[in-house]
Amino acid sequence: MITPQDSLGSWDTRRIVRNMFPLLVVLSAIVLVAGITLEEAEEMLDRYGLLAVMVPTMVDMGGNLGAILSSRLSTRFHLGTTDLDPRDRALWIDIAAVIALAATIFTALAIGAYAIGVVLGSDLTLSTLLVISLVSGMSVAVIAVVFSFAATYASYRLGVDPDDTTIPIVTNVVDVCGMLIFIGVSAAVLGF
Template sequence: MSVGGDLLHGEDLEDDLLDEWSVRSIVTTLVPLLAVLSVLQMVSGTVLESYEEQLLKNPALLVLVPVMIGTAGNLGSIMCARLSTQLHLGTLEFSPSNPNIRANVGAVLGLAATVFVLLGLASWGIGRALGGTLGLGTLLLITMVSGMLLAVWVVVVSSVSVYASYRLGYDPDDTTIPVVTNVCDITGVLILFGVVGLVL
């Protein structure tokens, strides 16, 4: 491993890695980040509360919200983990022409398309059981459009988070997943109800 043209061997490399992975280093990186993200979570809850009337009127949407934002966080975690691993292996180049980037984006979007169709069907069935009136076609349209928009947003946020962490000298394994899951919570709600407002 080389840093600034100097090779690190044996004990020097071990000391460098231990310093990077020390409890103190991880805590000083994550505590400020988690404090900021906690505030973002409170904002997300406030935004969700503003749609309370619409959620109670359409039980299928009430079922849809937590699963959709949870799914977006999971997709973001997958994307971040794959990019971080490739970064550590030295095989990642941040370029749209990079086949590794395209493969990761394709995998996330393909998984999102599959999951959000199943999510639409499940939320429709549960919504009907709870007395909801939204039709299957309408709910699938809402789920697919908002889900795929959110998946594209997840790809963008994940890529930017990994790149920014790398450029700032942080380990993407420590920082990116909390950032992506929290950002997707609030944006997932906004995207979902933006689509609901256009469809209904």
């Protein structure tokens, strides 16, 4: 008997490309919003170069946290060990760990950026950087958690392979939110 496991099934090149490419185009169009936001903030980034140094981490770390969560969820779907029941304790442990990781990493980002600023000669204080990093970072982390669940659950219910959709959707939405929040919080804190 031939089961889907025996044939190449979802591991066929053309099938992967056909499933993913349209999604990639849509996602790029969405993230274009983040790009335009970045371009509009060029003057502020020119004035405070340290903000530019923080941009890739700020934008990607939310995606990282979301990806850790959705990757754990989608593997458990594959193995059939979860059904997204809110009483499932493993889900809450995952969330708590992701939030704790976010608090640690965004504190470290502020300290790292401050250290670079000392070398490069920046006038941003550590407390300013901590406020910018933690306010935007923790907001992004919460958004990452919510979207990881929503996207994994939706692809599970729609019967789409979560590996092909969940991680891209989570990282992109979080990317855009990360950029908008980071630029917005920075502008508010620095009065730009």
